[in-house]
Amino acid sequence: MTGAADTLAIRDLTKVFRIKTGGFRHADLKAVDDVTLSIPPGRTLAVVGESGSGKTTLARLILRLLEPTRGTVLLEDTDITAMEGAELEDVRGRMQIVFQDPYDSLSPWQTVGRTVAEPLLLHDGLTMKQASGRVADMLERVGLSPEHARRYPHELSGGQAQRVGIARAMITRPALVVLDEPTSSLDMSVQSQILLLLQSLQEEMDISYLFISHDLSVVRYIAHDLAVMYLGKVVESGPAAEIFASPRHPYTEALLRAAPRPDPAHKTDHVYLVGEQPSALDRAPGCPLYGRCPISEDVCADTPQELVDIGAQHRVACWKRI
Amino acid sequence: MSALLEVRGLEVSIAGLPILRGVDMEVKPGEILGVVGETGAGKSMTARSVLDLLPAKATASFATCTFAGQDFIPPKARQEARGHRIGFVPQRPRGSLNPVFRVGNQLSATLRRLRDMGRREARGEALDLLRSVRITDPERVYRSFPHELSGGMCQRVCIAIALAGEPELIIADEPTTGLDVTIQAEILRLLGEVISERNAAGMLITHDLGVVADVCDRVAVMYAGRVVNVGATAEIYRGALHPYANRLVSIATSLDSGGTPREVPGRVPNPGDHLAACAFAPRCFRAGPGCFDREPPLVNQSGQVAFCHHPVTAGVVPR
Numbered sequence: 234m235t236g237a238a239d240t241l242a243i244r245d246l247t248k249v250f251r252i253k254t255g256g257f258r259h260a261d262l263k264a265v266d267d268v269t270l271s272i273p274p275g276r277t278l279a280v281v282g283e284s285g286s287g288k289t290t291l292a293r294l295i296l297r298l299l300e301p302t303r304g305t306v307l308l309e310d311t312d313i314t315a316m317e318g319a320e321l322e323d324v325r326g327r328m329q330i331v332f333q334d335p336y337d338s339l340s341p342w343q344t345v346g347r348t349v350a351e352p353l354l355l356h357d358g359l360t361m362k363q364a365s366g367r368v369a370d371m372l373e374r375v376g377l378s379p380e381h382a383r384r385y386p387h388e389l390s391g392g393q394a395q396r397v398g399i400a401r402a403m404i405t406r407p408a409l410v411v412l413d414e415p416t417s418s419l420d421m422s423v424q425s426q427i428l429l430l431l432q433s434l435q436e437e438m439d440i441s442y443l444f445i446s447h448d449l450s451v452v453r454y455i456a457h458d459l460a461v462m463y464l465g466k467v468v469e470s471g472p473a474a475e476i477f478a479s480p481r482h483p484y485t486e487a488l489l490r491a492a493p494r495p496d497p498a499h500k501t502d503h504v505y506l507v508g509e510q511p512s513a514l515d516r517a518p519g520c521p522l523y524g525r526c527p528i529s530e531d532v533c534a535d536t537p538q539e540l541v542d543i544g545a546q547h548r549v550a551c552w553k554r555i
Numbered sequence: 556m557s558a559l560l561e562v563r564g565l566e567v568s569i570a571g572l573p574i575l576r577g578v579d580m581e582v583k584p585g586e587i588l589g590v591v592g593e594t595g596a597g598k599s600m601t602a603r604s605v606l607d608l609l610p611a612k613a614t615a616s617f618a619t620c621t622f623a624g625q626d627f628i629p630p631k632a633r634q635e636a637r638g639h640r641i642g643f644v645p646q647r648p649r650g651s652l653n654p655v656f657r658v659g660n661q662l663s664a665t666l667r668r669l670r671d672m673g674r675r676e677a678r679g680e681a682l683d684l685l686r687s688v689r690i691t692d693p694e695r696v697y698r699s700f701p702h703e704l705s706g707g708m709c710q711r712v713c714i715a716i717a718l719a720g721e722p723e724l725i726i727a728d729e730p731t732t733g734l735d736v737t738i739q740a741e742i743l744r745l746l747g748e749v750i751s752e753r754n755a756a757g758m759l760i761t762h763d764l765g766v767v768a769d770v771c772d773r774v775a776v777m778y779a780g781r782v783v784n785v786g787a788t789a790e791i792y793r794g795a796l797h798p799y800a801n802r803l804v805s806i807a808t809s810l811d812s813g814g815t816p817r818e819v820p821g822r823v824p825n826p827g828d829h830l831a832a833c834a835f836a837p838r839c840f841r842a843g844p845g846c847f848d849r850e851p852p853l854v855n856q857s858g859q860v861a862f863c864h865h866p867v868t869a870g871v872v873p874r
Contacts, residue, residue: 283735390822391594420593421762422819422838425806429818447736450765450810474813491740493765495807497788501740501769509705509738 239307240408240441241295242271246304248290252514262513264290266465267304269540272409272458275435277442279456279473281449281488285510287465288445292411295443296328297321309408326356329402333414335394339386345372345397346382352405367404375400375430392423396430403434411443416451428455449492453477458546461485464513464521467540471547481543481554483526520551528553557624559584559756560605560724564618567600569610572826574600576780582724587750587757589771589788591764591803593823596777598760602726606643607633623723638669642717644727644746648709652701658712659685659697662719669720684715687752689745707738711745718749725750726758731766743770764807768792776800779824779834786859794869796854796861798842799835833864841865 248265265287272278280288293299295306297313305314313324329352332338339348349371350364369379375396386394395415402410412431416424432455435442446452452459456473461484469482480486487505494501506525517523520533530553538550549555558581567575575597582588590598604615607630620627622640627633637643645651653661662684663677672680678697685693688711701709710730717725727746731739747770750757759771767774767788774791776784776799784797792808795801799819806816821838824830831837836846843865851862 283737390825392822420823421764421803421806422593423822425810425816426818426820428810428816449736450807453813454810454816477813487737491737493740493743493763493769494811495764495768495792495804496811497768497792499768501743506737509707510735 238273239271240274240276240309241443242307242310243295244269244305244307246291246294246306247302248287248294248299249302254514260514263465263516264513265294265301268460268462268465268467270460270467270470272441272443274408274441275439276457277435277444277455278458278460279444279446279452280460280462281446281452282462283447283488283510285464285513286462287513288462289413290465291462292330292413292443292445295409296330296411297325322356326352326405327407328409328411329405329407330411330413331395331398331402331415334418335391335398336386338398339394341386343385344382345377345384345386345389348386348397349382349400349404352401356405368400371400371404372397374434375403376426390423391419392426395419395427399427399430399434403438403440406438407440409441409443411445413445414447415444417446417448424451431455449488450494461488464510464516466521466550468522468538468550469548470540472545475545475547481547481549482551483528483554484522558582558621559623560627560758561619561621562601562605562617563620565601565604565615565620567597567604567609567613567615569613569826574613574780574826575604575615578777578780578782580775580782580785582756582758583773584756585751585754586772587747587759587770589767589774590758590760590777591762591767591774591800592777593762595779595823595825597780598777599728601777602643602728602758602760605633606637606641606726608637638665638722639720640723642720642722642725644710644713644717644725644730646729646732648713648730649701649704649706651713652709654701657698657700658704658709659699662697662712662716665716665719681715684718685712687718687749688712688715690715705738706734707742710734710742714742714745714749718753721753722755724756724758726760728760729762730759731761731763739766746770764804765811776803779830780826781834781862783835783863784859784861786857786861790858794867796856796859796866796868797835797863798839798865798867800861801867802840833862841867 246268250262252260252262254260282288294301346368349368353359353364372381377396416427459473459476460467460470463484469485480489490505508525517534519535520538523529523533540548540550541555542548543555560582562580565575565578578601592598603609617628662681666672666677666680682693690696731742771788774788775782778799784795784800802819809816831847832849833846833851836842846864851864854861854866
């Protein structure tokens with residue numbers, strides 16, 4: 234999985250949160266558990282999972298917004314896991330994020346121009362005047378007009394606000410952009426506009442995307458590679474087309490079966506997993522899906538499952554499916 | 556078959572801004588009607604008008620509104636039906652339950668009010684209702700506070716509350732938004748089952764075309780305060796007459812098959828924006844000059860009704 238040319242390579246990344254469980258008692262919650270992934274330049278890796286699966290924590294660890302408990306993050310072959318101060322600030326210009334809610338992630342007091350220029354002021358030391366040309370170019374590139382630089386977020390539609398978020402992320406020409414559910418709060422007709430924009434920016438600038446989503450139809454369209462997470466663990470990873478065509482892990486299968494598809498002839502398979510996702514605190518020591526899995530056996534409860542390559546980069550953490 | 560709920564010429568404005576501009580909609584007995592549209596299209600406002608639950612500054616007027624043959628134009632008729640004849644399943648299940656009361660008490664209070672039950676009787680019926688929404692340990696859930704239950708479980712409780720008055724119609728407003736995919740599938744199946752078990756009808760408001768394809772018999776597509784296209788689900792997905800509906804289906808199916816979606820330029824109009832005679836004309840790939848100043852005519856073709864000068868008659872185009 235790790236090549237010298239990867240934009241991002243993470244190894245054994247783990248984050249344990251210490252949770253108060255009442256009185257003087259504590260419990261350790263493994264939000265991200267031994268995750269190893271990589272993204273080559275110009276490719277999109279989608280991380281898919283339900284709420285509580287650890288996908289947002291994973292993104293925060295990669296961006297160094299959270300300190301990992303264990304493991305390493307390599308951005309363009311540089312280990313950024315232990316970086317601090319000015320060194321880290323320099324690296325931050327190479328990795329950016331686009332958030333889910335376009336309004337919440339823009340400062341209501343700042344003009345669009347100032348918001349988009351900010352990364353240049355911070356990372357490249359430009360003044361507002363020096364940045365203005367590049368801001369105007371960037372706004373045009375994301376489908377807005379240079380006049381939008383004088384507007385405030387409340388004057389924008391949801392789609393326009395998300396274009397501003399994208400412009401801010403792209404203006405430093407980063408190597409990696411984390412897209413945290415960038416289209417899930419947008420209307421259908423606007424959603425496709427944003428997806429097409431993200432795709433053309435990627436082709437033009439050779440950016441790598443880490444695309445976090447629970448919407449499988451969006452992922453099917455935009456992702457080259459896929460990692461499926463459940464309770465902090467990657468349970469299946471590999472080329473997206475391959476996984477969509479032949480999912481191996483029971484959890485991936487459940488997700489694909491449960492996703493409603495825009496085809497009246499296709500009826501969703503409603504019952505596959507048993508019950509609901511437990512808290513990560515109550516996870517079995519073995520397979521995280523134990524207890525809900527339709528094909529599990531007693532050994533699954535306490536035998537940890539490692540990802541095993543079953544060919545063509547397709548990896549599955551289930552002994553019954555390798 | 557005559558409609559269970561029939562709404563014609565519904566107009567709603569809030570603080571002088573037109574929100575609904577002549578909505579025609581009907582729900583037939585035993586069917587589930589999907590109401591699809593983007594933010595601000597008027598899906599929720601249509602449902603709230605029927606329940607007489609519009610915001611304080613809103614004014615509504617109907618040309619026709621009947622429910623099972625009864626005139627529903629007087630607000631009092633709609634208020635009396637709320638809960639009794641029409642059940643409502645909200646979008647945010649946890650937010651719609653009272654956080655300081657046990658969910659069982661909220662359910663039995665509803666039963667006592669709607670069905671004049673005594674305390675003991677209501678408790679027994681509440682447990683039965685919890686069982687009927689496939690809750691396996693109703694005693695525990697009965698004693699729980701909303702924060703002790705998962706989102707999916709709260710939504711089951713809300714469905715049980717909606718069923719408490721033995722309604723003939725259940726209106727569900729984005730009932731699975733915010734729920735995980737696997738839970739969403741279970742809740743949708745449950746809704747479909749409880750509606751058919753009770754010989755009731757359903758109105759399902761959603762923006763997800765996958766959800767519609769899964770559970771709805773007919774679809775009404777709304778845009779900018781009007782229903783622009785109605786038809787049997789299979790017909791709409793085979794080739795919606797209205798270019799807007801047609802493009803939405805085309806986007807959803809291309810994404811689903813991993814293909815490149817066609818773009819719809821521009822954005823959804825806001826209330827108060829100046830609208831062309833056909834509100835979709837500025838974004839439409841088939842619009843001609845007439846679309847901007849002549850009211851779109853009603854087109855009735857292959858089991859669909861649409862309002863359009865240039866309806867799409869060639870299936871889902873273009874891919």
